[in-house]
Amino acid sequence: PKGGKKMKKLLVVSLFVLCIVFALGKTYKVGTEATFPPFEYVENGEIVGFDVDLIKAIAEAEGFDVEFVDMSFDSLIPALVSGNIDIVIAAMTINEERAEVVDFSDPYWTANQSVVVKGGSGKGLTVLFGDNSIGAQTGTTGDLWIEEELQNTGILTGQVKRYESFVLAFTDLENENVDALVLDEPVAERYAKDRNVDIVGLILTNEEYGIAINKDNKALLESINNGLEKLEDS
Ligand code: ARG
Numbered sequence: 001p002k003g004g005k006k007m008k009k010l011l012v013v014s015l016f017v018l019c020i021v022f023a024l025g026k027t028y029k030v031g032t033e034a035t036f037p038p039f040e041y042v043e044n045g046e047i048v049g050f051d052v053d054l055i056k057a058i059a060e061a062e063g064f065d066v067e068f069v070d071m072s073f074d075s076l077i078p079a080l081v082s083g084n085i086d087i088v089i090a091a092m093t094i095n096e097e098r099a100e101v102v103d104f105s106d107p108y109w110t111a112n113q114s115v116v117v118k119g120g121s122g123k124g125l126t127v128l129f130g131d132n133s134i135g136a137q138t139g140t141t142g143d144l145w146i147e148e149e150l151q152n153t154g155i156l157t158g159q160v161k162r163y164e165s166f167v168l169a170f171t172d173l174e175n176e177n178v179d180a181l182v183l184d185e186p187v188a189e190r191y192a193k194d195r196n197v198d199i200v201g202l203i204l205t206n207e208e209y210g211i212a213i214n215k216d217n218k219a220l221l222e223s224i225n226n227g228l229e230k231l232e233d234s
Pocket of ligand 1: 032035036073090091094139184
């Protein structure tokens with residue numbers, strides 16, 4: 001009976017340890033660029049937004065933990081490729097160029113691009129023509145669109161200004177240091193709510209957002225797609 005008691009104790013303790021190990025799960029580093037409301041932005045020193053809620057819900061459904069890392073948008077893919085982070089969720093558009101170096105989850109959102117000018121400036125869509133300066137966040141699809149459709153075609157002869165942070169880009173717009181910005185429509189709309197800016201045009205790019213994962217991590221890709229599906233079903 002004495003030995004049995006000991007065994008029981010051992011069993012209880014090992015079960016307890018096992019439970020803790022399972023409950024802890026794995027913690028993945030999630031990279032984002034948090035000047036992109038309503039998808040990711042900083043509020044009271046914390047990164048919040050739709051993407052943050054989404055990846056947290058996926059993590060909960062799939063039994064892993066996440067930890068956020070805020071960095072410049074154009075360093076997200078390099079960080080994923082080098083293994084410094086495990087996941088990117090940053091309202092990132094799925095495109096061919098990116099899909100060559102990282103894997104994308106199933107799409108979770110669609111968006112177009114907007115053209116934004118200073119509020120009350122009277123500027124319209126023609127701001128994109130001639131000798132104006134047009135701004136975008138470095139490495140975004142807005143940046144790419146300006147280069148391919150405006151610069152390379154000769155429609156725009158002015159400067160292209162590239163920003164790391166949208167907070168700075170909008171301040172430059174309000175201070176008349178740049179004539180217009182090109183960025184994702186839902187984000188332009190959100191900024192237009194509390195900044196002195198007007199949305200003057202829509203560019204129908206039909207982009208789809210995906211969560212990016214290192215190409216060597218197919219198990220995580222599958223898990224994220226499973227989580228997405230569970231959320232969509234519920
Ligand atoms: N959808 C655009 C792209 O993929 C812009 C994304 C910018 N995201 C951000 N979190 N700053 O290029």
